[in-house]
Amino acid sequence: MVKSSSSSGYRMMGGNGLFFPILGFACIIAFIYLSFGDLFSVPVRYTNESNLSFVERNGSNFMVDGELFYINGWNSYWFMDHAVLDNSRPRIRAMLQAGAKMGLTVCRTWAFNDGDYNALQISPGQFDERVFKALDYVIAEAREVGVRLLLSLVNNLDAYGGKTQYVKWAWSEGVSLSPSNDSFFYDPAIRIYFKNYVKTILTRKNTITGLQYRDDPAIFGWELINEPRCITDRSGDTLQDWIEEMSTFIKTIDNKHLLTVGLEGFYGPKSPKRKTVNPEFWAADMGVDFIRNSAPSTIDFASVHIYPDQWFKRKSLEGKLKFVADWMHSHIEDGDQVLKKPVMFTEFGLSDLNKGFDPSQRDEFYKVVFDVIYKSAKKKGAGGGSLAWQFLVEGMEEFNDDFGMVPWRRASTYRIITRHTCKLARTHRTVIPATGNINNICNSK
Ligand SMILES: *[C@@H]1O[C@H](CO)[C@@H](O)[C@H](O)[C@H]1NC(C)=O
Ligand SMILES: *[C@@H]1O[C@H](CO)[C@@H](O)[C@H](O)[C@H]1NC(C)=O
Ligand SMILES: *[C@@H]1O[C@H](CO)[C@@H](O)[C@H](O)[C@H]1NC(C)=O
């Protein structure tokens, strides 16, 4: 915690705060080193933190420093939450360092916690400074390690408050609403709550770095909402209107960062692809449409999730993997030909609750995802990257779900991930954080 500086929230980290991150990090390095010896035989050199530049877009490609940028990255939704308390804070650095060592360049995480335990937003417009400092810390750490963050601004689901919490707040303030939690999208008062929230985040001055969030290139971009669905308006008009209003609003405050919606990627009722590409018939009735929602000029790149276990009740692994490849090809084709924007697969996961699950199946799944991205990267296509759902460090099993893992626990999985880094880097000189040299990660078999 070199950065404890003078900011009051960090003073309490004194002794232990300094010790545990070093210990935690040392354990991880020792473990990785023991397991993958020669992979890390070259000393690590860190990116000069003041040297990070903004990620940009040129047509259907991400660009950084004038180079094409294809992303191998991951999700750790829990960063802000765990940065609040001294005893869990070292996990953020440990995870970022470990991600950087795998050559991962972008991590997606929550920049919201609405009304839940350790809430950032306690009630509309009321923020807990202690938690805001935790988010400052997460961003400062990412910056130091050279990993960029994709920050999501609200949840469609109930975890950490989500749109349901906004609707409860409006009720309690006497706003008359339809009982549906889709009122989050319809109600003008709630739209104002959300805009106020967004403005506070974007203009937040980081107490550690001194930079406003909107000026910090360590932030890869913003995501409007995690997995939006608005089933009370299956035409999709309501969600579309909300996306246009919110994305326009964000661009008036922050024109430097990329912006995405946070979609799962379903095709809507008017799309011809709803029948051939959507997982099943229900997917067209979620009030979303991948093409239409991703089309506004204020949306810089498209987002897609991949959950074959959740989307199909019965399908063999082989059938699921076939679906995954088709699903990805279809969206990348949309990015190349229709949207002319990058497409990022911002979550992909395979559940370990499946009957007969074996970790080797997850390896297979990861390989399919990586192969599709690599093929697109070779053609300078719109398949801009993928973010695994989800990675954790040791000792936090209770925060896992059936998709998550500690990626260095299984050598074959670890190798599949780092090999993807290396293939991308050899193709486009992808910017690798922290290591300074791609050979650090890639010079072993
Ligand atoms: C990092 O960048 C700053 C400003 O560009 C420069 O002054 C400093 O010397 C650099 N540090 C290293 C270690 O390269
Ligand atoms: C910093 O950026 C410059 C140009 O953008 C580049 O030439 C240099 O290698 C970078 N330095 C580091 C340490 O990444
Ligand atoms: C942007 O993309 C176009 C077309 O793909 C290409 O001709 C141009 O060189 C690219 N610009 C930069 C700065 O890479």
Ligand SMILES: *[C@@H]1O[C@H](CO)[C@@H](O)[C@H](O)[C@H]1NC(C)=O
């Ligand atoms: C919305 O509200 C219903 C109850 O009205 C609840 O069951 C559901 O979990 C809430 N959240 C979402 C994301 O639908």
